[in-house]
Amino acid sequence: MAPPPSAQPAKITGMDNLRDPRLAKGMATTIEERQLLGIHGLLPARVKSQAEQISHCMRNIRRLSDPLDKYIYMMDLLERNERLFYKLLSENTEELMPVVYTPTVGEACQKYGYIYRKPQGLFITIKDKGHVIDVLRNWPRNDVKAICVTDGERILGLGDLGAQGMGIPVGKLALYTALADIPPYQTLPIVLDVGTNRDELREDEDYIGLRQKRATGPEYDEFIDEFMQAVVTLYGQDTLIQFEDFGKNNAFRLLEKYRDKYCTFNDDIQGTASVALAGILAALKASGRHLTDHTFLFQGAGQAAVGIALLIAMAMEKREGIPREEALKHIWLRDSRGLVVKNRPDGGISEPKEPFAHEHEPVTDLMEIIRDIKPTCIIGAAAIPNVFTPEVIKEMATLNERPIIFALSNPTSQAECTAEAAYTHSEGRAIFASGSPFPVFEGFGKTFEPGQGNNAYIFPGASLGVICAGIRHIHESVF
Numbered sequence: 001m002a003p004p005p006s007a008q009p010a011k012i013t014g015m016d017n018l019r020d021p022r023l024a025k026g027m028a029t030t031i032e033e034r035q036l037l038g039i040h041g042l043l044p045a046r047v048k049s050q051a052e053q054i055s056h057c058m059r060n061i062r063r064l065s066d067p068l069d070k071y072i073y074m075m076d077l078l079e080r081n082e083r084l085f086y087k088l089l090s091e092n093t094e095e096l097m098p099v100v101y102t103p104t105v106g107e108a109c110q111k112y113g114y115i116y117r118k119p120q121g122l123f124i125t126i127k128d129k130g131h132v133i134d135v136l137r138n139w140p141r142n143d144v145k146a147i148c149v150t151d152g153e154r155i156l157g158l159g160d161l162g163a164q165g166m167g168i169p170v171g172k173l174a175l176y177t178a179l180a181d182i183p184p185y186q187t188l189p190i191v192l193d194v195g196t197n198r199d200e201l202r203e204d205e206d207y208i209g210l211r212q213k214r215a216t217g218p219e220y221d222e223f224i225d226e227f228m229q230a231v232v233t234l235y236g237q238d239t240l241i242q243f244e245d246f247g248k249n250n251a252f253r254l255l256e257k258y259r260d261k262y263c264t265f266n267d268d269i270q271g272t273a274s275v276a277l278a279g280i281l282a283a284l285k286a287s288g289r290h291l292t293d294h295t296f297l298f299q300g301a302g303q304a305a306v307g308i309a310l311l312i313a314m315a316m317e318k319r320e321g322i323p324r325e326e327a328l329k330h331i332w333l334r335d336s337r338g339l340v341v342k343n344r345p346d347g348g349i350s351e352p353k354e355p356f357a358h359e360h361e362p363v364t365d366l367m368e369i370i371r372d373i374k375p376t377c378i379i380g381a382a383a384i385p386n387v388f389t390p391e392v393i394k395e396m397a398t399l400n401e402r403p404i405i406f407a408l409s410n411p412t413s414q415a416e417c418t419a420e421a422a423y424t425h426s427e428g429r430a431i432f433a434s435g436s437p438f439p440v441f442e443g444f445g446k447t448f449e450p451g452q453g454n455n456a457y458i459f460p461g462a463s464l465g466v467i468c469a470g471i472r473h474i475h476e477s478v479f
Contacts, residue, residue: 014039021082022185028053028084053081054088061096067104072115074100078174079118082184089178097175101456103411103436105171106156112164113206120170121189123163126215129223133230145186145467146240147231148172151194153214153247154268157383157414160247162196163209168245172267172459180460182467192227194220224254228262238263238470240463251303252352263466265474269307271455271462272408274479276308276379277315279406279453283377283431287402291316294330294404297375299366299416300382301335304408306352308379309333311479313355328355332373335382338364370395377404380416384409388417393425401429408435408453419450 014037017023025033027048034040048056057077064070074096078085089096098104108115128135152165169189176182195212196202202211215223231239241264243254255266265271284291296312298305309331316327333340333356337348341360349357363369370378370392378396380388388407396403403426407416412434419438422430428444433451441448458479466474 013037014042018042021078021080021085024081024083026053026081026084050084050087053084054091057084057088058092061099067099068107068111068115070099071104071108075115075120075170076117078120086174086177086184089174093178097456098437100174101171102156102454103413105167106158106411106413109155109161109164109167110158112161112167113204113208116208121166121191123166123191123193123209124227125193125210126195126219126223127210129219129226132223132226133233136230136234139188141185141188142234143186144188144235144239146173146176146182146242146463147188147190147235148176148242148244149190149192149227150244151192151246151250152196152209153245153250155245156410158411160196160198160201160214162198162201162207163191163193164201164207165245166191172242172244175456176460176463178460179456180464182460182464192223194223220250228258228264232262238467238472240264240466242267242459242463244268248302252306260473263472263474265462265479266303266307267455267459269303270311270476270479271458272304272381273307273311274458274462275453275455276406276408277311278457279433279451280312280377280404281315282451283402283404286431287376287404289376290320292320292322292327292330294376295373296331296377296379297369297373298331298333299378299380299384299387300409301333301340301353301356302382303352304381305333305379306356308381309356311476314476329358331356332358332369332375334366334369338362339369366392367395370399374399376400377406379406379408381408382416383414384416385414386417388421390421390425393417393422393430397426397429402431403429404431406433406453408433410435412436412438419448423448 017037018039027043028050029043030047061070061073122139124132124135148169150165150168152162153160155161155165155168173187173189176187177184193209194215195210197214201207231241241262243266251266251269255269258264298309312331313324313327316322317324333353337346340349340353340357341362342357344362363372405422409415415434419432420441422432423441423443428446433453435453437452438450
């Protein structure tokens with residue numbers, strides 16, 4: 001007998017359930033489900049609980065010694081069983097976050113062309129200019145609520161990795177789900193491939209992006225404008241757009257350009273600033289001092305450093321009631337040309353740095369700067385490895401009973417110093433935090449667990465709040 005007219009044959013077959021990572025349950029598929037879906041016999045006889053699957057995955061991961069192999073295993077799991085991936089990550093965050101996020105994601109991006117297997121996001125190139133919205137329509141979901149986008153110009157502290165920066169949006173959005181419970185189907189990782197200025201990448205036989213130098217100027221700006229407008233057209237004005245790992249010249253400029261027009265924030269500037277300020281406020285309890293009692297020196301004057309510096313000034317103004325001009329006097333920057341000061345002969349004082357250019361003689365040497373301005377807190381955010389030498393740490397410990405030393409550059413290989421160095425050369429008195437995790441240190445009769453000043457403490461929760469509240473423009477005070 002023919003089915004009634006209202007009856008529709010199933011659009012999703014049993015094989016779809018096996019192959020689609022968003023539907024697949026693997027061996028957790030019950031016998032009844034296997035029979036109903038017509039896949040009985042296509043899976044082994046045993047039915048596992050999800051807890052048993054997680055135990056199995058963790059044993060496999062722990063058998064691997066190379067962090068990159070662990071990353072590949074996790075990405076393979078994401079591609080075949082999405083719900084198991086997120087359950088695994090959410091229940092083992094401390095152990096697995098360094099695998100899917102910093103520091104391992106840095107190596108994964110460097111070798112992304114070599115390990116690339118299956119698309120996990122959207123690649124939009126400068127050659128798609130004029131029909132970006134058509135490329136966006138190719139994404140299989142139309143209920144996107146959050147986008148993480150990069151142009152790959154400054155991936156962590158590793159520089160320009162071009163299209164291979166896709167590992168960053170994928171890792172960030174994985175944490176949206178694992179840490180903030182944002183549905184993965186409502187997130188979209190995107191790389192805007194405008195080329196790369198690294199000759200070795202363009203000549204690499206495994207490189208996956210455009211083999212051309214970076215587009216700049218009006219062409220670049222028009223492309224970004226078109227992308228932003230296309231997102232709003234397809235997904236709505238309240239779609240969250242998180243900018244990630246853009247070069248410093250574009251990062252500040254694009255944030256100022258779009259912050260009052262779109263629902264957007266820059267995690268390198270605002271997320272880093274928020275987590276660093278949280279660390280500083282925690283350090284105040286240990287040091288027993290007020291914000292205004294501190295002098296801050298930044299090793300670096302890029303987007304992360306300036307973002308943190310501006311938020312510290314805002315905190316001084318709001319928490320302790322001093323004028324902004326007075327707050328800025330507590331903050332100093334050191335860039336590639338030395339201390340940022342007014343009328344510096346070498347120049348290089350860009351607009352974001354100007355508020356922190358104080359009256360002072362030009363100085364280039366870090367030790368000389370420390371002895372001169374006597375900071376209570378040094379913050380590294382320029383990806384210059386080991387710039388906080390033993391002599392620097394010892395000098396900080398001489399000047400301060402509890403020196404605050406934040407080595408925030410990622411990945412671990414780019415950190416300004418190790419936790420062991422900070423504790424050893426300060427005789428255990430340093431208040432230390434880093435961008436990537438360091439192991440527990442034992443010495444001076446104590447056990448020190450290094451703090452991790454990681455943006456993952458900020459961007460998942462901030463993004464969840466923005467999405468739930470339907471915010472269309474994100475004010476600086478949110479951070």
